[in-house]
Amino acid sequence: MFSFKKNLSLNILYAEDETMIREPIQQTLENFFTCKSVENGLEALEEIKKNPYKYDLIITDIMMPKMNGLDLAKNVRELNPEIPIIVTTAFSESSYLMKSIELGINRFVLKPLDVIVLLETINQTFEPILLKKEKIKKEKAYQQKLLEQAKYAAIGELAAGITHEINTPLTYMKSSFEIIEMDIDELEDSKQKDSIKEDITIIKEGFQRIENIIFSMKEIIGSDTKIRKQTNIFNTLLVALNIAYNKSKHITNIYINDIEYLKLEKDSFNFFTSLNPAKIEQLWIIIINNALDELVKIDSYEKRKLNIYINQDDENIIIKFKDNAGGIKKEILNKIFEPFKSTKNSSGMGIGLSIAKKIITSHDGEIKAYNENNGAVFEVKVPLIKD
Amino acid sequence: MKSIAIIDDENLILETLKKYLSRKGLLYIDTYDNPLNALNHVKSGKYDLIICDIMMPQMNGIDLLRQVKKLKPSQKFIMITAFSTEEKIIQCDELGADDYITKPFISLRDVENKIFDKLSM
Numbered sequence: 042m043f044s045f046k047k048n049l050s051l052n053i054l055y056a057e058d059e060t061m062i063r064e065p066i067q068q069t070l071e072n073f074f075t076c077k078s079v080e081n082g083l084e085a086l087e088e089i090k091k092n093p094y095k096y097d098l099i100i101t102d103i104m105m106p107k108m109n110g111l112d113l114a115k116n117v118r119e120l121n122p123e124i125p126i127i128v129t130t131a132f133s134e135s136s137y138l139m140k141s142i143e144l145g146i147n148r149f150v151l152k153p154l155d156v157i158v159l160l161e162t163i164n165q166t167f168e169p170i171l172l173k174k175e176k177i178k179k180e181k182a183y184q185q186k187l188l189e190q191a192k193y194a195a196i197g198e199l200a201a202g203i204t205h206e207i208n209t210p211l212t213y214m215k216s217s218f219e220i221i222e223m224d225i226d227e228l229e230d231s232k233q234k235d236s237i238k239e240d241i242t243i244i245k246e247g248f249q250r251i252e253n254i255i256f257s258m259k260e261i262i263g264s265d266t267k268i269r270k271q272t273n274i275f276n277t278l279l280v281a282l283n284i285a286y287n288k289s290k291h292i293t294n295i296y297i298n299d300i301e302y303l304k305l306e307k308d309s310f311n312f313f314t315s316l317n318p319a320k321i322e323q324l325w326i327i328i329i330n331n332a333l334d335e336l337v338k339i340d341s342y343e344k345r346k347l348n349i350y351i352n353q354d355d356e357n358i359i360i361k362f363k364d365n366a367g368g369i370k371k372e373i374l375n376k377i378f379e380p381f382k383s384t385k386n387s388s389g390m391g392i393g394l395s396i397a398k399k400i401i402t403s404h405d406g407e408i409k410a411y412n413e414n415n416g417a418v419f420e421v422k423v424p425l426i427k428d
Numbered sequence: 429m430k431s432i433a434i435i436d437d438e439n440l441i442l443e444t445l446k447k448y449l450s451r452k453g454l455l456y457i458d459t460y461d462n463p464l465n466a467l468n469h470v471k472s473g474k475y476d477l478i479i480c481d482i483m484m485p486q487m488n489g490i491d492l493l494r495q496v497k498k499l500k501p502s503q504k505f506i507m508i509t510a511f512s513t514e515e516k517i518i519q520c521d522e523l524g525a526d527d528y529i530t531k532p533f534i535s536l537r538d539v540e541n542k543i544f545d546k547l548s549m
Contacts, residue, residue, distance in 0.1 A: 208510050212532040213440040219536045220448055252532055268518075 082108030281325030368412035
């Protein structure tokens with residue numbers, strides 16, 4: 042028995058005036074392909090005119106009312122010279138054959154139709170099309186990859202330039218400001234002092250924000266290095282949470298494996314693997330900040346939730362960050378790790394998560410994002426490596 | 429009193445560091461905005477600690493570290509880095525730098541703590 046591959050993405054247009062032939066053949070073809078059948082050449086032509094590239098193959102009888110198969114072929118060729126055409130014919134006369142060759146008919150199947158022969162002919166015709174489609178798909182993916190690389194390179198250059206320029210003034214501004222703050226602390230208490238201290242808090246937050254941007258930029262600029270050591274991943278989480286604490290304390294309580302993180306200590310949990318701790322800490326900070334930026338949109342502190350779950354299987358340590366901020370918009374869910382895809386309009390330009398992806402990929406791990414129970418989940422897998 | 433030298437091509441950074449670190453009156457501080465000029469002074473070994481930026485136009489901090497260590501292996505060094513890669517930090521480490529500080533500083537207090545730590549103060 043012959044076996045034929047089912048491929049419903051392939052579209053066939055079938056023209057045949059005899060119902061007794063058309064219907065059973067269409068039914069058979071529909072088991073393997075997407076097939077539309079029409080009763081004559083004119084109808085077929087109308088169908089092609091609607092969209093000359095919708096169909097991957099035309100099968101047509103020759104003798105039909107209104108427009109015969111060869112005239113159909115001639116007209117179709119003007120609209121789409123590429124589309125393959127199979128002619129089914131009871132006529133083996135040379136005049137038809139000659140005309141068919143002139144029109145570029147790809148193949149013939151003799152009537153009465155043998156379904157197996159027809160299917161084989163279709164498959165032979167489709168084979169180069171499938172190869173071409175596959176090639177186009179690969180080419181497209183390759184182009185996409187090049188585009189992404191170019192995007193990264195452009196960001197890198199831009200980031201390096203700007204970051205260098207900003208970092209120096211930031212350093213002395215922040216330092217001078219620290220001195221100012223100390224001086225103010227030494228002043229006698231007054232309303233004015235309180236007011237200045239309020240302003241100080243705002244300016245400090247501003248510095249922190251600029252610093253965070255610089256920090257993410259450094260990741261793009263910095264070269265990939267392979268400095269890894271056996272590290273308790275749980276501890277890197279604690280470090281990241283401590284760094285984010287200034288921000289998180291105003292937004293929500295954070296739990297690790299259902300325990301409030303502030304109650305946990307270094308080595309409360311043990312999940313050891315080989316990694317670059319500084320990079321992995323940065324990865325957590327990006328994900329945590331991302332969650333906090335979403336959670337802050339919920340109106341009250343009590344309603345916000347950020348849970349982190351950490352566990353391991355035979356191959357990976359799995360860390361999940363789960364919030365209840367409504368989840369990620371469907372349109373960006375599959376692009377969320379590409380640079381400049383942020384939907385945020387305040388806190389960043391959408392490079393954070395692309396950096397997160399870069400970090401975890403350089404650790405041979407994985408990151409994915411999905412929605413669950415009205416919230417977003419970021420799931421990170423880090424491979425278990427023993428030195 | 430312990431003496432330190434700070435080398436950075438950015439004068440405003442030097443000024444702020446000096447202003448802060450002088451406050452307690454525990455350190456004698458010289459600052460240099462040109463590493464070539466600094467090299468002549470620090471080679472003599474008169475400083476207990478040298479704090480040196482890595483990326484500077486006239487001469488980079490790693491070269492300065494290398495040259496001084498050749499003359500005085502026990503010279504204490506803290507390197508300042510802004511965008512140095514880990515390779516550079518490792519290089520400094522191999523050349524015998526004692527610690528490093530990243531720009532922007534976490535806080536001046538943190539810088540001070542590192543300095544005092546290296547000077548066993």
